[in-house]
Amino acid sequence: KVTHEHSEALNQRIKEHLALLDHSDPDANGWEQITEDGEMKVYRKELVQDGLICDPLKAVHSVGLVTAKEMCHYFWFPDVRRDWEETVDVFDVLETLDEATTINYQTHKQVWPAAQRDCLYLSSMVKVDNPPSVGDKIPHDTWIVCNFSVDHPEANPVSGCVRALIEVALICQTFITLPKDGGPITRDCLQCDIIYVANVNPGGWAPASVLRSIYKREYPKFLNRFTNYVQQKTKDLKLLF
Numbered sequence: 214k215v216t217h218e219h220s221e222a223l224n225q226r227i228k229e230h231l232a233l234l235d236h237s238d239p240d241a242n243g244w245e246q247i248t249e250d251g252e253m254k255v256y257r258k259e260l261v262q263d264g265l266i267c268d269p270l271k272a273v274h275s276v277g278l279v280t281a282k283e284m285c286h287y288f289w290f291p292d293v294r295r296d297w298e299e300t301v302d303v304f305d306v307l308e309t310l311d312e313a314t315t316i317n318y319q320t321h322k323q324v325w326p327a328a329q330r331d332c333l334y335l336s337s338m339v340k341v342d343n344p345p346s347v348g349d350k351i352p353h354d355t356w357i358v359c360n361f362s363v364d365h366p367e368a369n370p371v372s373g374c375v376r377a378l379i380e381v382a383l384i385c386q387t388f389i390t391l392p393k394d395g396g397p398i399t400r401d402c403l404q405c406d407i408i409y410v411a412n413v414n415p416g417g418w419a420p421a422s423v424l425r426s427i428y429k430r431e432y433p434k435f436l437n438r439f440t441n442y443v444q445q446k447t448k449d450l451k452l453l454f
């Protein structure tokens with residue numbers, strides 16, 4: 214459905230990201246694993262575009278106690294961004310396009326010796342109907358948050374920042390194990406499978422070695438911090454499907 218000027222672009226990106234749900238073996242297709250921490254595996258590809266390090270990043274994870282909608286809600290919801298995002302300085306919502314779509318402006322903490330970066334992007338949370346089912350597991354529900362760079366007339370960029378371009382998706386699927394005793398579904402019955410992809414173009418020069426070490430350090434940290442945040446935030450709340 215078209216509700217705003219970016220609807221077509223958003224629907225196109227969602228379609229492309231959902232192709233990841235075929236759970237094609239990340240160890241194939243040239244992905245190099247850079248981190249493994251329990252259920253979390255982080256992969257990257259080495260990609261240089263116009264002399265800039267644009268390594269695609271992909272992480273797969275599986276966490277208990279939360280639903281796909283809860284994970285995507287807290288990833289999308291602007292009001293809680295500062296609770297879990299620690300590499301962002303300025304964060305503003307420039308425009309709210311509908312009840313699940315905003316246009317955000319944010320600056321990232323400077324990474325010496327590179328110039329500070331900012332991002333201007335559309336962020337939308339969408340429920341995925343009839344997702345491609347994978348193997349024998351049938352997901353209870355599938356949600357996606359898509360963040361991708363757009364222009365906006367009201368962006369009032371922080372001077373000195375270099376504009377980074379992002380293409381990010383968080384895809385979450387809830388799997389439920391029904392309790393043996395036929396009782397109600399509790400958080401212990403939940404398993405949320407996550408696929409996170411991030412394509413960040415730094416928008417200007419930054420030393421390859423510095424960028425690659427940041428990615429290797431920051432993405433696993435961010436994924437652990439964010440998933441722990443959602444488990445804590447929801448532990449005493451009603452399950453949100």
Ligand SMILES: O=S(=O)(CCO)c1ccc(-c2ccc(C3CCCC3)c([C@@H]3C[C@@H]3c3ccccn3)c2)cc1
Binds near residue numbers: 360411
């Ligand atoms: O998942 S999101 O949509 C969540 C919304 O915040 C998202 C994630 C990460 C970025 C991002 C943007 C630019 C850069 C820079 C800084 C110097 C040159 C590139 C980085 C660097 C990699 C470090 C980083 C990695 C992970 C988390 C935070 N920081 C990351 C943007 C959005």
